[in-house]
Amino acid sequence: MGTAASGRSKAESPSKGDRTRESILRVAVDLASVEGLEGLTIGRLADELSMSKSGLFAHFGSKEDLQLATVAAAREIFAEHVLRPALTVEAGVPRLWALCENWIQYIEGKVFKGGCFFAAASFEFDSRSGPVRDAIAAAMKEWLGALTRAVDVAIREKHLKASIDSHQFALEIYSLPIGAHCGFQLLEDKKALKHIRTSILARIQSVATATCPQVKIRR
Amino acid sequence: MGTAASGRSKAESPSKGDRTRESILRVAVDLASVEGLEGLTIGRLADELSMSKSGLFAHFGSKEDLQLATVAAAREIFAEHVLRPALTVEAGVPRLWALCENWIQYIEGKVFKGGCFFAAASFEFDSRSGPVRDAIAAAMKEWLGALTRAVDVAIREKHLKASIDSHQFALEIYSLPIGAHCGFQLLEDKKALKHIRTSILARIQSVATATCPQVKIRR
Numbered sequence: 001m002g003t004a005a006s007g008r009s010k011a012e013s014p015s016k017g018d019r020t021r022e023s024i025l026r027v028a029v030d031l032a033s034v035e036g037l038e039g040l041t042i043g044r045l046a047d048e049l050s051m052s053k054s055g056l057f058a059h060f061g062s063k064e065d066l067q068l069a070t071v072a073a074a075r076e077i078f079a080e081h082v083l084r085p086a087l088t089v090e091a092g093v094p095r096l097w098a099l100c101e102n103w104i105q106y107i108e109g110k111v112f113k114g115g116c117f118f119a120a121a122s123f124e125f126d127s128r129s130g131p132v133r134d135a136i137a138a139a140m141k142e143w144l145g146a147l148t149r150a151v152d153v154a155i156r157e158k159h160l161k162a163s164i165d166s167h168q169f170a171l172e173i174y175s176l177p178i179g180a181h182c183g184f185q186l187l188e189d190k191k192a193l194k195h196i197r198t199s200i201l202a203r204i205q206s207v208a209t210a211t212c213p214q215v216k217i218r219r
Numbered sequence: 220m221g222t223a224a225s226g227r228s229k230a231e232s233p234s235k236g237d238r239t240r241e242s243i244l245r246v247a248v249d250l251a252s253v254e255g256l257e258g259l260t261i262g263r264l265a266d267e268l269s270m271s272k273s274g275l276f277a278h279f280g281s282k283e284d285l286q287l288a289t290v291a292a293a294r295e296i297f298a299e300h301v302l303r304p305a306l307t308v309e310a311g312v313p314r315l316w317a318l319c320e321n322w323i324q325y326i327e328g329k330v331f332k333g334g335c336f337f338a339a340a341s342f343e344f345d346s347r348s349g350p351v352r353d354a355i356a357a358a359m360k361e362w363l364g365a366l367t368r369a370v371d372v373a374i375r376e377k378h379l380k381a382s383i384d385s386h387q388f389a390l391e392i393y394s395l396p397i398g399a400h401c402g403f404q405l406l407e408d409k410k411a412l413k414h415i416r417t418s419i420l421a422r423i424q425s426v427a428t429a430t431c432p433q434v435k436i437r438r
Contacts, residue, residue, distance in 0.1 A: 034346040036255060114346030119401070123342040126404040127253040127333030137405050144402065168414040171402060175415065178401055179394020182338070183363065185345040186356050195387040196394065206425070 021059050024049060025073035028066065032074075033114030037067055037121050037132065064132060071135040074117040078139070081106045083146060090213070092157035093204060096150040097215040100173060100200050105218075107181050108193050115185040118143075119178050144174050159212040160204075169207070176200055240278050243268060244292035247285065251293075252333030256286055256340050256351065283351060290354040293336040297358070300325045302365060309432065311376035312423060315369040316434040319392060319419050324437075326400050327412050334404040337362075338397050363393050378431040379423075388426070395419055 024045070031048055032040045041063050046053045060066040086098040107116050114120065122140055125133040148170040154160040160169075176196045183192035197217055204215070243264070250267055251259045260282050265272045279285040305317040326335050333339065341359055344352040367389040373379040379388075395415045402411035416436055423434070 036257060036343060038255060038258065115342075120342040120345075122401045122405050123334075123339040124255060126339075126401065133405075137407075140401065141406055144406065165414075167410075168418065171399060171411060171414050172395065172418045174402070175395045175398020176391065177394075177398070179397035180390060182341045182345065182359065182397055183390060183393070186341050186352075187360055187363070191386075192390060195384075195390050199387060199391045 021069075022073075024051075024056070024059060025069055028070045029074045029077065029117055030113040032067075032070055033112035033117045033120055035114075036124050037070065037136075038124060040067060040070060042066060064130075067132045068135055071121070071132065071139065074112070074121075075139045075142075077111060078106070078118065078143070081111055086150075092154045093159040093208065093212050094215055096147075096154050096173075097201070097204060099147060099150055100177075101197070101218055104177055104193050104197050107177060107184065116178075116181055119181050144170060147173055154212075158209055161207050161209060164207050172203065173200055240288075241292075243270075243275070243278060244288055247289040248293045248296065248336055249332040251286075251289055252331035252336045252339055254333075255343050256289065256355075257343060259286060259289060261285060283349075286351045287354055290340070290351065290358065293331070293340075294358045294361075296330060297325070297337065297362070300330055305369075311373045312378040312427065312431050313434055315366075315373050315392075316420070316423060318366060318369055319396075319423075320416070320437055323396055323412050323416050326396060326403065335397075335400055338400050363389060366393055377428055380426050380428060383426050391422065392419055 027049055028040060028045055031045065035044075042053055042056050042060065045051075045066065046056050049056075056066075060069055082099065082102040085102055086095050089095045089098040118136065118139060121136045125136050148166055151160065151164075151166040151170050151173075155162055155164070155166060176199060177193070180192045180196035183189045201215070201217060246268055247259060247264055250264065254263075261272055261275050261279065264270075264285065265275050268275075275285075279288055301318065301321040304321055305314050308314045308317040337355065337358060340355045344355050367385055370379065370383075370385040370389050370392075374381055374383070374385060395418060396412070399411045399415035402408045420434070420436060
């Protein structure tokens with residue numbers, strides 16, 4: 001490849017290639033969040049990056065490879081902004097609430113140019129089949145699983161009442177911001193995510209025990 | 220057009236044209252619910268219907284006209300299945316709950332081949348601009364407005380506590396099935412919509428007054 005042979009030391013080459021790939025994927029994720037994952041072709045991405053199609057083919061052999069790498073990159077960005085910061089928070093309701101707040105902030109902050117990459121990709125691929133759909137479903141399952149585990153831990157820590165159905169409760173928490181995202185982005189309702197944050201907190205408090213630590217909306 | 224000149228009486232011609240257009244749009248709505256509204260081109264639809272592109276151009280002058288007609292057709296189907304049947308139900312919580320049940324049944328029953336046409340179209344077009352996005356936003360605003368009005372009426376009828384914020388409460392009800400739809404369709408979680416129905420009913424009951432008529436899950 002041209003870039004690898006441009007006079008840099010051999011030791012730098014692999015990491016430069018990785019960095020190039022990473023930068024390409026960052027643009028790919030943003031583009032897919034606006035135009036859809038199906039519209040993400042090697043040609044469309046080459047235009048956006050002012051790169052040659054053959055340069056891109058060296059990184060991704062096919063449209064499907066590119067789509068799969070884009071889903072993996074979006075998953076890593078989600079983990080970095082939503083999942084990992086919550087692991088440092090006290091287990092139980094504080095961690096469950098941190099997951100919710102991180103998630104809503106990530107939608108509000110528009111980490112991806114076109115809103116939540118996964119919400120858009122889920123609705124785009126939910127009636128299709130194949131490896132791209134499977135990769136999106138795996139990412140959404142992981143997120144719903146993380147919320148369900150956080151609810152289970154909060155029950156075990158005696159922060160939430162043992163009588164709640166953890167799967168149903170996690171599904172509610174998972175559903176509210178996806179719907180509000182639709183209000184926030186499409187209806188340009190700036191208050192939609194503020195409302196949903198209040199709704200989720202009230203919902204958690206409605207099933208909290210007397211010994212549950214206090215949690216509140218950030219800032 | 221070939222079909223209009225095929226020997227039928229003149230009086231029938233316009234309604235046959237309307238029926239043809241309606242049948243075409245029914246296929247267009249289903250196709251768009253699976254493959255996305257952006258993928259809905261005159262060529263793609265002509266393939267699906269085994270019709271000539273010129274035949275379709277006689278009905279819809281451009282891709283955008285076709286997309287706008289498809290959104291209007293989907294809106295009519297939604298009104299027929301969700302909005303109008305609820306108008307015959309007692310005003311207040313019974314009507315609010317009828318809207319919710321009709322909506323969830325319409326998602327479950329897969330009125331559209333690829334799940335809810337509007338949920339998919341919303342996420343597909345939320346970062347775009349233009350008349351198609353505006354038509355989808357108008358449809359979603361109408362639905363959120365119908366839910367908000369139903370909540371307001373339920374407060375006026377003294378079925379729901381006057382202390383609730385009707386917009387926030389309507390947004391919660393609007394958000395839950397959109398998120399669960401994602402679980403139902405993508406994660407193939409058959410229980411997702413059952414869970415969400417229970418969640419919405421519990422949420423309505425949590426803010427109901429002592430004089431609110433009893434409502435329950437159908438069947």
